[in-house]
Amino acid sequence: MKRASKIFTFLMFLFLFAPLVILLVFSFNEARSLSVFSGFSLKWYKELFRDTETLNTVRNTIILAVCAAGVSTVMGTAAAVGIHRMRSKYLRSALDMVTNIPMINPDIITGISMMLMFVFASRLFGFANSLSFITLLIAHITFCLPYVILQVLPRLRQMDKSLPEAAMDLGCTPWGAFWKVELPELMPAIVTGMIMAFTLSLDDFVISYFTTGTGFQTLPIRIYNMTKKTVTPDMYALATIIFFVILALLLLSNLTDSEDSQRLRAARKAKRAAKGRPPMDPRKQRFLYAGGGCLALAAVAAAVVFAVTETDNKPQVLNVYNWGEYISDGSEGSMDVVKEFEAWYKEEYGRPVQVNYTTFASNEDMYAKLSQGAVSYDVIIPSDYMIERMIGEDMLLPLDFDNIPNYEHIADNFRGLYYDPENVYSVPYTYSMVGVIYNANEVDPADAVGWDLMWNEKYAGRILQFNNSRDAFGTAMYRAGIDVNTTDRTQWDRALEALLEQRRLVKSYVMDEVYNMMEAGEGAVAAYYAGDYFTMADAQAPSVDLRFYYPEATNYFVDAMCIPSCCQNKELAEIFINYMLSEEPAIANAEYTWYASPNDLVYTNEDYIDEMGEDAMDILYPDLEGFADHYNAYAYRNLDGELLDYINTLWETLKIN
Amino acid sequence: MTKKKTRASLVTGLAGGPYELWAVIFILVPLAFVAYYAFTDNAFHFTTANITRFFTATSTVTGSDGAAGEVHTYLVIAWRSIKLAVISTVVCLLLGYPLAYIISRASPRAQKTMMTLIMIPMWMNFLIRTYAWMTILQDTGILNNFLAKLGLGRIHIIGTETAVIIGMVYDYLPYMIMPLYSIMAKMDYRLIEAARDLGCAPAGVLRRVILPLSMPGVVNGVTMVLIPSISTFYISQKLGDGMFFLLGDAIEGQYVANNLHFAAAIAFILMVALLAAMAVMRALTDRYTYGGKGT
Amino acid sequence: MDKIIELKNITKSYDGEAVLDDISLDIYDNEFITLLGPSGCGKTTTLRLIGGFETPDSGDILFGGERINDVPPHKRNVNTVFQRYALFPHLNVFENVAFPLRERKVPRDEITERVNEMLAMVALKGFEHRSVTSLSGGQQQRVAIARALVGKPRVLLLDEPLAALDLKLRKDMQQELKNIQKATGITFIFVTHDQEEALSMSDTIVVMSEGRIQQIGTSQDVYNEPKNAFVADFIGESNIVDGVMLRDKLVSFSGHTFPCVDGGFGANEPVDVVVRPEDVDIVAEDKGMLTGVVTSVTFMGVHYEVIVDIGGFKWMIQTTDFVDVDERIGLYIEPDAIHIMKKSEFSGLYGDYASFSNEFDELSDAESEGEE
Structure with a gap:
């Protein structure tokens, strides 16, 4: 190689591996931050191995990839043989074209198209949850198939046509000739195809995002849904582990493949021969191959059966659908609420229960899945305005409060709120308010008043705005004194004006990215939720000093536990809701999420108050006097579809400016 | 003779049959659903409103000079997506082509190692990889700290088109290198020697021998990079500071807003446009490569 | 001598184009018979019909007096040496030769014995564990012959087996093939377009052109008394x-x-x-x-x-x-x-x-x- 090309190759590999190095380094970071390295620690690895939900999704992802790769390899190889032998030229080229479709269609279209079909099929045949492991598997097989076929087909075409003929000539049946001669010849292509299928399935996010359903979540979706607290370094730890596992596997396969080992094998054979033993009977070898193949197939079948029964057939299954990172999950020594519930239930009722805990990224995300009728959940935790909408659309069931005695601990302030005035459908889980977070090392405290800070020219290019329409418009409307629930489109137009004016000051439109950016000092001003401020302050860089305040008018939200009408086991759902209200889990959740709790078992608990500290309590639990009025005045309400569509177009206008 | 023929076609049928069925049910039917949703309203009555909306919806945009003007919202979005996707594809090609060539000429062992190395990043989740790029590119990120230490000053990358393009190039580069490499590895290098022998300068060899021979790989690579980069929505969200609203964002936004019919309409238009573009591209490259025949 | 194979009024066409036009031919036991003709004359198709890879459009193929038109290749007591040998690349020399025996579930000791015997005959002793792809053309050729003969077929079909070899090697192999045929007493049906090869090796030469047999006879006959x-x-x-x-x-x-x-x-x-x-x-x-x-x-x-x-x-x-x-x-x-x-x-x-x-x-x- 010439010098220039050596340098070029080096730079390219540097480029390809730079992010992996970052992952590796930050997986050992002591702090939660993904941008500020504060010290070496193994704690994220410990976290990872304790985090049953993440490990579950890892397991799911691998099961899915193995099944998808297995099925698509078998079917794809058969298909390639079929296409190769097809006599009709037209049929063959038509099939060739169809095979190419999933490859030249963007995955977002493949995802949407399959989702539309599954949803339609579920309505037609009345399946309660058409989107499940099976649909996900079908989708993955579909986009993996062409890769297998396009690996095997050229190999078939290249293969000496007389090979199978020679085998038949020497006494093989046509079927035997395929097994004993053609298949071994195709093996390298088949294996490559299978590895590609496995890789693609493992890494797929978009298609899974559209076709995933109840109770079966893959790792990419879990990561995507980590919107409440952003991606944590245990994900980096996971990536690092995957990296080393793969590296080890590759080294191993390289070793066994290398000339050395071939020589070794040859030597072993020679030894056998020298001892007067005949070389290993290939029938024995074939038997081994066949055994291996059967084993692989059996593993696939078992995985399928296992996964299906896991999600669908166990007598006691509770499907919980919640925001990402919105329940105490046992990380950093906290309580693993889901696990504890399972244990508690078994003790209390003498029967096992399995909680399938899956996450969503936003209210709308959850609504989209539920309203298509393609999923089945028992407990969901949406926000207030979404609850109002779902009640209006008959998507929620009235609760039987006899099963939820702990409801008595919910403070009066959280009863009779606008979204559920009769307290029939919901049990409040958390509440919080949007405030303004700023870096005191950069922002003059005198400027830190009201919403104007977000429009302050002095901090041009340092401001972070919400990357979702409702919250972003909200900041502009609170500032201008506009009702955030107005149906007057000119008011929304006014808000857009303000946002357009703000746009050139905005550094970034963010959701969970806000954590990293504020912690690292990438931005100086951001609007976000009170609880999240503490998470950020906890991981801030030495040069950053984050502060928080509430503007006079701001968004209050309440997230509440509800039972959707697709619920399969209402009583169990109510038991779960009641459990969530009991002291220990309620405190654990409040401590984990850093959001305020409406539960008096929590906010009056001395230990909890100590743990939070005075500052935090002040911010998280501002004076609750007259809360209901305040809340009813400023909280988001459900808007009708046409207005939402209008807001969506305004949002697109802002974005393309 | 009929007996044997039917047996052969039975075997063929058994092998290809399940796939044919699968292809129809899970490839063609879903696409029909996209078309069906694209041309119906919420009550599933026929309408072309969704399609019309894509081409006619306008919004007011203020230019950098402060002058406001009406633009077609989705056409602007589409244009931006295409622009970024095309730039990313070209960059992938410019980086991937020489690398694939270098790899294909290395020793068999080195070839294998390097191709493995190129595959490895694909095994890390792409969401995580994209997150890592945020860490590298942000204003106080690894790259800028490094540059600052060298006394070169900081550069602002994150949130710019450059950052989005870096993200796309990074994620899709392996898809460019793999088909290029597999073509180049099979290439008969005596052809190059022959061309040199016949008086071709190195540049001429590249243009008149290597490039035409590797054209199928280029077409495959370009397809495999262009398609995903035109419809991405995660990379633009994370590395574009939320400033870039692309077709993928538009579709996802409509899906989340439960506007399935309009989401399907955008998807349908994108699909038709891409199929047409692919057909044209293949026809052109076929002519260029073989003067009319082959793939 | 007994007739072992009879072709009776065979016709065969592909896509409407006649490849064989009313071929009739008797092949006798223990004979070295060569189908000779330019490419496209139908000689390979004739061979494939006998091997069972093609079925005639009309006419009959008899083997030892029995009609075998519909008998699949693996049930015919006929083996083929293919043009480009068609050795199985995933098996070594030994296993390639052992293939038909394993297929017939011959006891293991006998397999070892017969394979070694065959390899000795084609002078490939010591190559048992070599990969077939590492062999030279001539060696591959010998493996192909050994593999086709190890099952003791009544008839061996050879489809231009020497075409890929260089001149010197080709001459040696011609001699060797002739010797093997004599030693084993198996009927050889040999296809070639090389008239010299045909003349020097064959007992009987069948000259073909455009799907028809032009002349059948000994080497001297066809040389001295050409029919047309x-x-x-x-x-x-x-x-x-x-x-x-x-x-x-x-x-x-x-x-x-x-x-x-x-x-x-x-x-x-x-x-x-x-x-x-x-x-x-x-x-x-x-x-x-x-x-x-x-x-x-x-x-x-x-x-x-x-x-x-x-x-x-x-x-x-x-x-x-x-x-x-x-x-x-x-x-x-x-x-x-x-x-x-x-x-x-x-x-x-x-x-x-x-x-x-x-x-x-x-x-x-x-x-x-x-x-x-």
Whole structure:
């Protein structure tokens, strides 16, 4: 190689591996931050191995990839043989074209198209949850198939046509000739195809995002849904582990493949021969191959059966659908609420229960899945305005409060709120308010008043705005004194004006990215939720000093536990809701999420108050006097579809400016 | 003779049959659903409103000079997506082509190692990889700290088109290198020697021998990079500071807003446009490569 | 000798194009029979019909008297050595040869014994564990033969097995194949387009062209008594001229009347006259039966190849005497050097050396090797 090309190759590999190095380094970071390295620690690895939900999704992802790769390899190889032998030229080229479709269609279209079909099929045949492991598997097989076929087909075409003929000539049946001669010849292509299928399935996010359903979540979706607290370094730890596992596997396969080992094998054979033993009977070898193949197939079948029964057939299954990172999950020594519930239930009722805990990224995300009728959940935790909408659309069931005695601990302030005035459908889980977070090392405290800070020219290019329409418009409307629930489109137009004016000051439109950016000092001003401020302050860089305040008018939200009408086991759902209200889990959740709790078992608990500290309590639990009025005045309400569509177009206008 | 023929076609049928069925049910039917949703309203009555909306919806945009003007919202979005996707594809090609060539000429062992190395990043989740790029590119990120230490000053990358393009190039580069490499590895290098022998300068060899021979790989690579980069929505969200609203964002936004019919309409238009573009591209490259025949 | 294979009125066509047109052929036990013809003449198709890879459109194939039209290849007691050997690349030499035995579930010890025996016969002892892809062309060839013979078939089909070998190796293998055939007593059906190869190896030669059998006979028969212009031209070099059979043993061509040894034609019947180049003697101009001008002389080692223009028709003559270009010479032909054939569809197509050149011949040879 010439010098220039050596340098070029080096730079390219540097480029390809730079992010992996970052992952590796930050997986050992002591702090939660993904941008500020504060010290070496193994704690994220410990976290990872304790985090049953993440490990579950890892397991799911691998099961899915193995099944998808297995099925698509078998079917794809058969298909390639079929296409190769097809006599009709037209049929063959038509099939060739169809095979190419999933490859030249963007995955977002493949995802949407399959989702539309599954949803339609579920309505037609009345399946309660058409989107499940099976649909996900079908989708993955579909986009993996062409890769297998396009690996095997050229190999078939290249293969000496007389090979199978020679085998038949020497006494093989046509079927035997395929097994004993053609298949071994195709093996390298088949294996490559299978590895590609496995890789693609493992890494797929978009298609899974559209076709995933109840109770079966893959790792990419879990990561995507980590919107409440952003991606944590245990994900980096996971990536690092995957990296080393793969590296080890590759080294191993390289070793066994290398000339050395071939020589070794040859030597072993020679030894056998020298001892007067005949070389290993290939029938024995074939038997081994066949055994291996059967084993692989059996593993696939078992995985399928296992996964299906896991999600669908166990007598006691509770499907919980919640925001990402919105329940105490046992990380950093906290309580693993889901696990504890399972244990508690078994003790209390003498029967096992399995909680399938899956996450969503936003209210709308959850609504989209539920309203298509393609999923089945028992407990969901949406926000207030979404609850109002779902009640209006008959998507929620009235609760039987006899099963939820702990409801008595919910403070009066959280009863009779606008979204559920009769307290029939919901049990409040958390509440919080949007405030303004700023870096005191950069922002003059005198400027830190009201919403104007977000429009302050002095901090041009340092401001972070919400990357979702409702919250972003909200900041502009609170500032201008506009009702955030107005149906007057000119008011929304006014808000857009303000946002357009703000746009050139905005550094970034963010959701969970806000954590990293504020912690690292990438931005100086951001609007976000009170609880999240503490998470950020906890991981801030030495040069950053984050502060928080509430503007006079701001968004209050309440997230509440509800039972959707697709619920399969209402009583169990109510038991779960009641459990969530009991002291220990309620405190654990409040401590984990850093959001305020409406539960008096929590906010009056001395230990909890100590743990939070005075500052935090002040911010998280501002004076609750007259809360209901305040809340009813400023909280988001459900808007009708046409207005939402209008807001969506305004949002697109802002974005393309 | 009929007996044997039917047996052969039975075997063929058994092998290809399940796939044919699968292809129809899970490839063609879903696409029909996209078309069906694209041309119906919420009550599933026929309408072309969704399609019309894509081409006619306008919004007011203020230019950098402060002058406001009406633009077609989705056409602007589409244009931006295409622009970024095309730039990313070209960059992938410019980086991937020489690398694939270098790899294909290395020793068999080195070839294998390097191709493995190129595959490895694909095994890390792409969401995580994209997150890592945020860490590298942000204003106080690894790259800028490094540059600052060298006394070169900081550069602002994150949130710019450059950052989005870096993200796309990074994620899709392996898809460019793999088909290029597999073509180049099979290439008969005596052809190059022959061309040199016949008086071709190195540049001429590249243009008149290597490039035409590797054209199928280029077409495959370009397809495999262009398609995903035109419809991405995660990379633009994370590395574009939320400033870039692309077709993928538009579709996802409509899906989340439960506007399935309009989401399907955008998807349908994108699909038709891409199929047409692919057909044209293949026809052109076929002519260029073989003067009319082959793939 | 017993008939082992009979082909009866076989026709076969692909996409409406006739490849075999009413072929009938008897093949006897213990015979080395060669199907000879240019590419596209149907010889390989005939072989594939016998092997069971094709079925005839009409007609019957009998094996030991039984109709085997619908018997699949693996149930026929016939093995094939393929053109490019078709060795299984995933198996080593030993396993390639052992393949048919394992297929027949022969006991393991016997397999080892028979494979070793076969490998010894083809001089590949010690190569058992080598990968077949690491062998030279000649070695691969031997493995293919060993593999085809180890199952002790009644008939061995060989489809241009020597085409890919270089000249020296080809000669050696020809001899070796002949020896193997003699030693094993198996019927060999050999396909080639190389007439020299056919002549030197075969007991019987079947000359084919355009889907039809032109002549069946021993090497001497087809060389000395070609049935028509095609056979005469395809096998060896021939000067073929139009003549008229005046009466038995008297023929007229090139403006001269010659005594000959053939008879049985009608009076004054137009015929094709074949004179082999080596059978023409060069004499002084005034002593010749025919006279002509030398247009080219090529030194071939053993002899000179001389092209002589006789009344506008170019003759080829092989002689050890040197003549010069533009020299006028006389030609003398013995009566038994003149072979008379009936007129056929091939008349007038062959036998004139007007456009002859060695290179051209080689080129067309090389082309036909790649096909079929």
